[in-house]
Amino acid sequence: MARHENLHQHTFYSQAQDADLADREVARRGRVTAKDIAEIQVGPDADYLLCGPAKFISAIISGLEDLGVPTDRIHFETFGPSVAHS
Numbered sequence: 001m002a003r004h005e006n007l008h009q010h011t012f013y014s015q016a017q018d019a020d021l022a023d024r025e026v027a028r029r030g031r032v033t034a035k036d037i038a039e040i041q042v043g044p045d046a047d048y049l050l051c052g053p054a055k056f057i058s059a060i061i062s063g064l065e066d067l068g069v070p071t072d073r074i075h076f077e078t079f080g081p082s083v084a085h086s
Contacts, residue, residue, distance in 0.1 A: 010040065031056075034063020050076040 012032040013021070021027045028036075037048065037060070048064060050057050057076045064074055 008040070010036070012036070032060075034060050034067055037064065038067050038069075046073065048074045050074070051079065053080055054078045 010032075011027045013027065013029055014031045016027070016029045021029060048069065050060055052060075057078050061071075061074055061076065065071060
């Protein structure tokens with residue numbers, strides 16, 4: 001991050017401990033929302049790369065679309081809990 005001026009870190013903790021929030025410039029309490037992403041102001045040509053559980057991805061996609069982000073700019077990969085095989 002330090003080597004690239006155009007990179008910025010934004011960390012959200014859904015279950016934050018006080019120590020997690022020590023760096024208040026990059027750490028916030030709560031789950032990330034589409035509104036949080038839009039507030040970063042990445043510009044109209046930005047692509048959005050999302051990864052997470054299906055319910056999370058669905059909520060973020062819906063929120064981004066409601067904010068006017070074109071669907072062809074939203075890319076995602078879902079994942080869920082792993083299942084142990086015996």
